[in-house]
Amino acid sequence: MDKLLIAMICAVLLARANHASAADLAVGKTYFVVCSGCHGPDGAGNAALGYPPLAGRDAGYVAEQLRAFKSGKRDNATMRAMARGLSDTDIDNLATYVATLQ
Numbered sequence: 554m555d556k557l558l559i560a561m562i563c564a565v566l567l568a569r570a571n572h573a574s575a576a577d578l579a580v581g582k583t584y585f586v587v588c589s590g591c592h593g594p595d596g597a598g599n600a601a602l603g604y605p606p607l608a609g610r611d612a613g614y615v616a617e618q619l620r621a622f623k624s625g626k627r628d629n630a631t632m633r634a635m636a637r638g639l640s641d642t643d644i645d646n647l648a649t650y651v652a653t654l655q
């Protein structure tokens with residue numbers, strides 16, 4: 554019984570993960586157009602203007618920072634304004650896309 558339950562939970566999580574990736578990536582890419590104005594289309598950032606690079610950051614880090622900006626835990630007026638309107642799903646989609654930038 555326990556094994557069956559665990560197998561079922563794994564199957565559901567796997568299905569969700571697979572389902573999520575392609576669509577999330579496309580949506581995240583669309584949202585990233587706004588971000589690319591400062592962080593660059595390839596996420597290289599702009600050191601001269603104080604915009605940090607995002608390329609090479611993993612999805613977990615990006616999502617955590619966006620949530621911290623949104624809540625004010627990480628204090629930055631510019632990014633707070635950016636993150637304020639993002640839903641949890643928006644943040645996850647953006648993080649998924651940003652993680653593909655090298």
Ligand code: HEC
Binds near residue numbers: 585606614615618628
């Ligand atoms: C108007 C310019 C601007 C735009 C547009 C912008 N950012 Fe930022 N972003 C910044 C600045 C400035 C910082 C540095 C904040 C700090 O020092 O805490 C930053 C920091 C970040 C960080 C943290 C990076 C690190 O190294 O910790 C992430 C993640 C991020 N931005 C993601 C995004 C995403 C995703 C978008 C689009 C929704 C976006 N930004 C749009 C200016 C911008």
